[in-house]
Amino acid sequence: MAGDRRIGETILRLDDICLSFGGVNALSNISIDVKEHEILAIIGPNGAGKSSLLNVINGVYHPSSGSVTYKGQTRNQMRPHDAATQGIARTFQNIALFKGMSVLNNIMTGRTLKMKAGFFWQCLHLGKARNEEIEHRKKVEEIIDFLQIQSIRKTPVGRLPYGLQKRVELGRALAAEPEILLLDEPMAGMNIEEKEDMSRFILDVNDEFGTTIVLIEHDMGVVMDLSDRVVVLDYGKKIGDGTPDEVRNNQEVIDAYLGVAH
Amino acid sequence: MGAIDIPAAREGTLPSILVDNARQRGEKTAIREKALGIWQSWTWSEAAKEVEWLACGLAEKGLTRGKNLAIIGQNRPRLYWAFAASQSLGAVPVPLYQDSIANEMEYVLNDADIEFAIVEDQEQVDKLLEILPRCSKLKHIVYCDPRGLRHYENKELINYTDLSDLGQQRAKNSPDFFKSELDQCRPDDVSVILYTSGTTSKPKGVCLTHRAFVDVANGDIGFDGFNDRGEILSYLPMAWVGDHLFSYAQSLVAGFTVNCPESSDTVMIDLREIGPTYYFAPPSVFENLLTQVTIRMEDAGKIKQWLYKTFMGVANKHGPKIMDGESVGLIGRLAYLLGNAFVYGPLRNNLGMNRIKVAYTGGAAIGPDLYRFYRSIGINLKQLYGQTETVAYVCKQPNGQAKIDSVGVPMPGVEIKIADKGEILVKSPGLLKEYYKNAEATQEALTSDGYFRTGDAGFFDDDGHLKIIDRAKDVGALNDNTIFAPQFLENKLKFFPFIKEAVCFGDGKDSVCAFVNIEMDAVGNWAERNGLGYSGYVDLAGKEEVYDLIGECVAKVNADLAKEESLAGSAIKRFLILHKELDADDDELTRTRKVRRGFISEKYGVLVDALYDGSDSCYIETQVKFEDGRSGAISATLKIRNMDNATANQSQGVQ
Numbered sequence: 001m002a003g004d005r006r007i008g009e010t011i012l013r014l015d016d017i018c019l020s021f022g023g024v025n026a027l028s029n030i031s032i033d034v035k036e037h038e039i040l041a042i043i044g045p046n047g048a049g050k051s052s053l054l055n056v057i058n059g060v061y062h063p064s065s066g067s068v069t070y071k072g073q074t075r076n077q078m079r080p081h082d083a084a085t086q087g088i089a090r091t092f093q094n095i096a097l098f099k100g101m102s103v104l105n106n107i108m109t110g111r112t113l114k115m116k117a118g119f120f121w122q123c124l125h126l127g128k129a130r131n132e133e134i135e136h137r138k139k140v141e142e143i144i145d146f147l148q149i150q151s152i153r154k155t156p157v158g159r160l161p162y163g164l165q166k167r168v169e170l171g172r173a174l175a176a177e178p179e180i181l182l183l184d185e186p187m188a189g190m191n192i193e194e195k196e197d198m199s200r201f202i203l204d205v206n207d208e209f210g211t212t213i214v215l216i217e218h219d220m221g222v223v224m225d226l227s228d229r230v231v232v233l234d235y236g237k238k239i240g241d242g243t244p245d246e247v248r249n250n251q252e253v254i255d256a257y258l259g260v261a262h
Numbered sequence: 263m264g265a266i267d268i269p270a271a272r273e274g275t276l277p278s279i280l281v282d283n284a285r286q287r288g289e290k291t292a293i294r295e296k297a298l299g300i301w302q303s304w305t306w307s308e309a310a311k312e313v314e315w316l317a318c319g320l321a322e323k324g325l326t327r328g329k330n331l332a333i334i335g336q337n338r339p340r341l342y343w344a345f346a347a348s349q350s351l352g353a354v355p356v357p358l359y360q361d362s363i364a365n366e367m368e369y370v371l372n373d374a375d376i377e378f379a380i381v382e383d384q385e386q387v388d389k390l391l392e393i394l395p396r397c398s399k400l401k402h403i404v405y406c407d408p409r410g411l412r413h414y415e416n417k418e419l420i421n422y423t424d425l426s427d428l429g430q431q432r433a434k435n436s437p438d439f440f441k442s443e444l445d446q447c448r449p450d451d452v453s454v455i456l457y458t459s460g461t462t463s464k465p466k467g468v469c470l471t472h473r474a475f476v477d478v479a480n481g482d483i484g485f486d487g488f489n490d491r492g493e494i495l496s497y498l499p500m501a502w503v504g505d506h507l508f509s510y511a512q513s514l515v516a517g518f519t520v521n522c523p524e525s526s527d528t529v530m531i532d533l534r535e536i537g538p539t540y541y542f543a544p545p546s547v548f549e550n551l552l553t554q555v556t557i558r559m560e561d562a563g564k565i566k567q568w569l570y571k572t573f574m575g576v577a578n579k580h581g582p583k584i585m586d587g588e589s590v591g592l593i594g595r596l597a598y599l600l601g602n603a604f605v606y607g608p609l610r611n612n613l614g615m616n617r618i619k620v621a622y623t624g625g626a627a628i629g630p631d632l633y634r635f636y637r638s639i640g641i642n643l644k645q646l647y648g649q650t651e652t653v654a655y656v657c658k659q660p661n662g663q664a665k666i667d668s669v670g671v672p673m674p675g676v677e678i679k680i681a682d683k684g685e686i687l688v689k690s691p692g693l694l695k696e697y698y699k700n701a702e703a704t705q706e707a708l709t710s711d712g713y714f715r716t717g718d719a720g721f722f723d724d725d726g727h728l729k730i731i732d733r734a735k736d737v738g739a740l741n742d743n744t745i746f747a748p749q750f751l752e753n754k755l756k757f758f759p760f761i762k763e764a765v766c767f768g769d770g771k772d773s774v775c776a777f778v779n780i781e782m783d784a785v786g787n788w789a790e791r792n793g794l795g796y797s798g799y800v801d802l803a804g805k806e807e808v809y810d811l812i813g814e815c816v817a818k819v820n821a822d823l824a825k826e827e828s829l830a831g832s833a834i835k836r837f838l839i840l841h842k843e844l845d846a847d848d849d850e851l852t853r854t855r856k857v858r859r860g861f862i863s864e865k866y867g868v869l870v871d872a873l874y875d876g877s878d879s880c881y882i883e884t885q886v887k888f889e890d891g892r893s894g895a896i897s898a899t900l901k902i903r904n905m906d907n908a909t910a911n912q913s914q915g916v917q
Contacts, residue, residue: 141298141300142298144298148525150299150524151527151531
């Protein structure tokens, strides 16, 4: 199926990124091109700098040197909500949903940046605000249908099993209709069936909406099956970049993962 | 229920009734489906249009009179329209169970010469594409939901919307086409072929006519007062005769609204939102609902628990009587009214059963406690009996005459005879025309004078109610020629919460004896509450006190049997409690948890002999298979209990 998707031009370019916390170099001289419509996996041992890289992409961290070019625009200082407005959405390693709110409302929060009506009208729930809400609700319902979570639409998120909460989080990210979706360990702590479901949804998102996906994942089986391209980090350095097959046979990657005899 | 304007009996073919409905009640809602969180609805005239377009589209693709069309998927408006569309062209719809695996579908598709299939989604498309190379006749697969199918390039596939557009074009170009096709259909044509599940042999296609469905549906309108203000939720498989009758034929004839749930996971939520006026469910669904209520009540606060317990006591005492229209004292009535305000009403509302005028169950025996629970909180739950070959049912319980162990009286126009060994023979307006391409099976199923052999054994009680006792082939006789219906006895025993399984013996013997399996949880709990110590299953099963407990259950069954003239002789004389649970891994049960009586009587031959030779106890050693494949042995000396008590004597007296 993946063959039918046309992988396009570079949509996001990381150029020579360095990031350090005090004396620790979290990322050193990382350059990556993310192409439109591709699924790119970032792998590496614990502490390799994977999450830091995602945080650089959506503006949580500012690199100490190097540049981020998104859709031809090179940016210097960017805040997370600017990234969100420009079409970069993400999910988190530890679930960051509103536990007491229903699934529906949680996904609705993903639409916040798309809401145009002012605070005043929103409060009165009249006129433009009202029509807008209907529009947003429709979009949210489409996502609920897409992720097949109709039966838990009105259930508070805190009462759901872990696997479903992850799915709701994906739903909230999708609600922003992103061009790039950043997934930080979408399958951590899931059983095999939940992983299969999640993989299916990631492929479907990529296929149906053409969303570019950058994901961090530890399950190598999943990574190799899902991704078009894999980037390998180790101690903040990029040590591999290529198709799953190329990466699998890369000696440096094997050493990093399996260890070398000294 | 108040005065009901009973609609006039309908005539004609099912699609012609649809066209009539569009004319008579065109603006009324015919069908709803929950999509994207909102109930979408179609009126009768919109539905009729959709059917016309689909029919024209199918005709354009080559569907003609005499061809068969498969329908596979969950309950969806488009799939219901597919019934009417193919019928209006004179083609015959063949619904298949949506959860069948591809290989099971292959047999039916080939047997029914299927050339067209209308399916719900990618899941069904994948199955059909898998067996396509082996189904040479299958040419066209229409899918309703395009999700995931974008990259499929098989030439057989066509989107429902495209087909419907095509049909709309054709309907515009030749406006008389649909009507002229419709006019060629006759009420005695086959309207649908429903495949029976075929537990023992290959599935057989049951051919039923328009007239059969229309007559049965008409009969119902008089019996239960269905009208066009009703609502039902269609959630049972479309390939099942009951759904085809309730959600398709009866909806057309009575004009009530059909509601299709959002997905199979949301049925309970959708039920609550719709609040149907008419509801059918197998006993297992009712049991599930009750379990959920019980569990939630156990989590509730003290006051709520007290309220529930108190008023359920009142309901249990007066509810069924009020439901049956019997006289209840003023205080009882007031207490029930109060209970209705505090407990039963909110409970019914929570179950989505507030508006139910009549609910039915059937297909398996329902436990008396379960049955009583629903009737006592004011839900008119009744039982029915029938099979695919007789259009779902031939007997229903009339309002106010719901007896737990009967399936009611024959419906208007139905004749029932009891043949040898108690086999029930049926002649009804809804009888099958034939089995598809299987004259031999048709001949076997019908008697020379046109009665259908149901294969069930039963009898009529003094009030003219039919009681089903067992499958006819399992019914035997004691040496004094008393009918022996093992399953009937076993079911009666199993309705006690302390008894998990029971096996009755008696065919060709002087009396009936039984093996009993205790329900570990219930009996264990009972033992704890009564300060009875035990070390495990074998120990507990052998306790004298447990024998007393089970003895009481058996005595109650015997007392029940004594009331039935034809069964009084089959009271249980002796029983023993088995030292191990009957298990499918040891081949003692089938995978669907039915006891394999023959196998058990051989395996435990020593015990059966001991039951009949009068001894007090018997030593047995049994091989058991553990889940990891190893085997071991359990040995025990089992006591045997005599039931020589008043009930046994009384039953002798009746004889």
